[in-house]
Amino acid sequence: MRKIILTIIKIIGILIIAVPIIIVIGLAIFGDKTSPLSAKESYQKAVEVIQDQGRDAVLTRIYTGKIPRNIKGSIPRVKGRGNLWDIHFCSEEGEGIHFVNQGKKGIKEWRGILAVGCEYPEINTVNWKIDSEKAVSIAQDKAKELGKEDFIIVMIELRQEEGEKNPFWEIELFPPRILEITTCLRIIINAETGVIIEIEKPTRRYIKV
Numbered sequence: 001m002r003k004i005i006l007t008i009i010k011i012i013g014i015l016i017i018a019v020p021i022i023i024v025i026g027l028a029i030f031g032d033k034t035s036p037l038s039a040k041e042s043y044q045k046a047v048e049v050i051q052d053q054g055r056d057a058v059l060t061r062i063y064t065g066k067i068p069r070n071i072k073g074s075i076p077r078v079k080g081r082g083n084l085w086d087i088h089f090c091s092e093e094g095e096g097i098h099f100v101n102q103g104k105k106g107i108k109e110w111r112g113i114l115a116v117g118c119e120y121p122e123i124n125t126v127n128w129k130i131d132s133e134k135a136v137s138i139a140q141d142k143a144k145e146l147g148k149e150d151f152i153i154v155m156i157e158l159r160q161e162e163g164e165k166n167p168f169w170e171i172e173l174f175p176p177r178i179l180e181i182t183t184c185l186r187i188i189i190n191a192e193t194g195v196i197i198e199i200e201k202p203t204r205r206y207i208k209v
Contacts, residue, residue, distance in 0.1 A: 036081050036082025036083075037081065037082070037085070037101055038080065038081045038131045038132045038133050039062050039064070039080075039085055039131060039132035039156075039158060040128070040131045040132070041131075042062070042085040042087060042099075042101035042107065043059060043062060043085075043087055043125075045101070045106065045107045046087045046089070046099040046101075046107050049099070049107055049109065050089065050097065055091060055097070056091065056092050057089035057090060057091040057092070057095075057097050058089060058090055058122040058123070059087070059088070059089055059122070059123045059125055060088050060089060060090050060117045060118065060119075060120035060121065060122060060123060060159075061086075061087075061088040061117065061120045061123070061157065061158065061159055062085055062086065062087045062088065062123075062157070062158045063085070063086055063155065063156065063157035063158065064078055064083035064084060064085050064086065064132075064155070064156060065078040065083065065153070065154050065155035065156060065172070066154065066155055067154060067155060067172060067204075068154060068174060068178055070178075070206060070207070075152050075154060075174055075176065075178065076154055077152050077153065077154070078136065078153045078154060078155060078156055079133075079136065079153075080131075080132040080133040080134075080135065080136030080137070080153075080156065081132065081133050083101075083132075084100060084101055084102065085100070085101040086098065086099075086100055087099040087100070087101065087107075088117030088120065089117050090117045090118035090120075090122070094118055095118070096117035096118050096119075097109065097117055098110045098111075098117060120159060120160075121159075121160050121161065121162045122160065123158065123159065123160045123167045124160060124165065124166065124167060125167075127165060127166045127167065127191070127192040128158070128167050128191050128192065129191065129192045129193070129194075130169065130189065130190075130191045130192065130193075130194045132156060132158075132169075134194065135156060135169040135171060135189050135191070135194075136153060136156065136171070138187075138189055138194055138196065139153060139156075139169075139171040139173065139187045139189065140153070142187055142196060142199070143173055143185060143187075146185070146199075148173065148175075148185055150175065150176050151173040151174060151175055151176070151184075151185055152173060152174050152175075152176060153171060153172070153173050154172050154173065154174050155171070155172040156169060156170070156171045156172070157169070157170045157171075158170075158191060166190055166191060166192040166193075167191040167192070168188055168189060168190055168191050168197060169188070169189040169191050170186065170187075170188055171186070171187045171188075171189065172184060172185075172186055173185040173186070173187070178206060179206070180205065180206055180207070180208050181203060181204075181205055181206075182203070182204050182205075182206060183201055183202075183203050184201065184202050184203075184204060185199070185200075185201060186199070186200040186201070186202055187199055187200075188200075
């Protein structure tokens, strides 16, 4: 019995040493290939595809996440990196071009009815300095400052208003529990400077199922 216990202890000791080494080696080999993308990194990959195809288009919208539709179910959480980004462009011919970042699988173009994008103004990408990760961090810090540190970011979107110089991030936050009447938090951030432009507290009504 004592020999069995000693053998088990030795095996555990070997695993404690081996597992971290395996993880480090795996990250060294596969880290760059599987690293999740931010909004800007996803946009840049989509631009490479468009240019390789000899097309010319401008960015009009990029977003991830969604607004919960009902009380039941878990609330999706957006982190700013590693999410599935929807990236919309408008071509010179007025054609909507829609890409989806599929995480480890890279960028895929959606064609047909999903290829929208020309209904939004062009985003000035030169003035797009704040990437999604930083925008999420700014929103989380402000939520904490407002006593809403338990609020969850469910959607973030980069857009630009017609006639404006800079794009902005619109970030939607929900409380951890959705009620029939739920007060949320919406934070608008200048995507060039990182300055918070506006804070809204929209009320959403849900039907109890």
